Amino acid sequence: DAKTTQPPSMDCAEGRAANLPCNHSTISGNEYVYWYRQIHSQGPQYIIHGLKNNETNEMASLIITEDRKSSTLILPHATLRDTAVYYCIVRPYDLSGNTPLVFGKGTRLSVIA
C-alpha cells in the first residue's frame, strides 16, 4: 500500500502557482519524499526529492513541514504543459539505493488557460 495520500484532482489557472499537497503521516526518519509526474500516459518523469529541508530546482519547489508528516510541491508558474498526474512517493534511503519506487494514484493536475 502507498504510504501517501493525495487529492485525486486539482485545477490551476495558467501562469499561477500550482500547490500540490501530499500527506505522509507515517513517514519514518530515513524516508525521503519524491515527486514524479506522468504527462498523458508517457513514462513518469522525476521532479524533485527531499528529506526535511525545503528543496528547489529548475522545475519545482518542495516544501516539507517541520514534523515531516506532509509536503507540498509547488510549480511556480504553471503552464498548459504541466497538465499531468503528479505522484508523491515516500521511499526509505539505503546506501545501495535498490529499494523500488511504489506509486499511488497521484493527483491529476489540470492547468486551465
Add this chain to the structure above:
Amino acid sequence: NAGVTQTPKFRVLKTGQSMTLLCAQDMNHEYMYWYRQDPGMGLRLIHYSVGEGTTAKGEVPDGYNVSRLKKQNFLLGLESAAPSQTSVYFCASREVGGNTEAFFGQGTRLTVV
C-alpha cells in the same frame, strides 16, 4: 543517448499466446524495473533487478517472468497471456546510489483478447 527504450510500443495478443517485452538502457544503470499501469491507476511493480543475472519479485509478479542476462537489457515474458494482463507496461532504470532518479521508457501498450 536514447535513455530507456521499450520494444514493442503496441501489441495485441490472443489469450494463451506468449510474448517477450524488451527494455534496453544505454546509461549503464545497475537497477532496472518493470511496472504495469491499468486505467486510472498508479504504476504497480512487477519484477525488478539490482544487477546483471539477478531478479526479484515486486507487488504483482504472477503470470510474468523476467531475465537480465545483459546489464543493458531487462526482458519481461508472458508465457500464457490472459485478458487481465491487458495494460500499459513501463520499464525504468536507475544508477547505483541512495537517491538517484529513475528514468522511464515510453511504455508498451498490450491488449490481450
